[in-house]
Amino acid sequence: MAQSRDPQDGGNGPDDLEVLRRRIGEVETRRAGTGARARGPSTNLGLAFRLSTEIVAAVGVGTAMGLGIDWALGTRPLFMLIFIFLGMAAAYVNMTRVLKQFDRNTRGAQDRGQA
């Protein structure tokens, strides 16, 4: 980048074009999204909060679905109980996904740090 500063006036054509071409190339690789960027702030506190909301939301949605089915069929506690457990399972599925993502991101950051 620094070995040839761009000429002040566009006097020498080929050199100028070369610089321009390289710059366009740089912008284009940036545009394409190499994924080599840091993923922004992801704190441990944020992760903990994400996991806890994941539990609350999945169990809540499960319970609501169960209550909805019960309301339609008139079998009050049956489906609610079943769907609470299904909601818990969904919560674990979601949490696993979040943690896998977090794992991938931190590992990527470490690789980048070593390189």
Next chain:
Amino acid sequence: MAAQAEAGAKADPMHQFEIVRLIDMKFGTLDVSFTNSSLWMVIAVLAVSALTILSMSGRAMVPGRMQSIAEMSYEFVAGMVRDVTGPEGMRYFPFIFTLFMFILACNLLGMIPYSFTVTSHIIVTFAMAAAVFIGVTVLGFVKNGAGYLRMFVPGGLPVWLLPLMVVIELISYLSRPVTLALRLFANMMAGHTMLKVMAGFVIALGWVGGWAPMAAMVGITALEFLIAFLQAYVFAILTCIYLNDALHMHH
């Protein structure tokens, strides 16, 4: 001492979340009054518009302060969308950018004393999350047709386990907007309530002991600014992740 404690107890930490009607309006039987919440949403929209339109009107090659902020926020969101969804996701960049800037403006405006934090009401955050959820689901079906239903069928499973997993995946999918809304709302409300409770301690403990909660408040205020940014970021990046799921299905 007792009088002081009473004064502290009287300060209601939830008072800041009260909705006040500023202009009464009715639409049929629907109450569409202009409230303090609406007012702060309008202020947030005006602030973002002013930042992006006015500061970019100069279009200086060497940006000033305001132009730098506008350009940095553009670059930040554009980079995020590009990283998560790839170049084809850039079509939805205006939506993500609007969402991010609106939430960020609401969160930051809420940090001004005596202001109202729009995002500390779950109905507001849930409305935004529902818009994202419905939009992404419609987009998924438009892009993939009925194939989008494969979202709910994880690969590599024995057949007898499938019905169970489909239901679990369905719950997991439906819980997306709830987590999105809950996280933003809970973070904002918890933080602001904590600030008010701490402030109540300062009054209650008086000149002798009030300095400790006062010092804690300084720290919490700094943390709140971080959270204001972080939650806007999390909301936007999760929207990008859901968008990416709809655009390119991996499951």
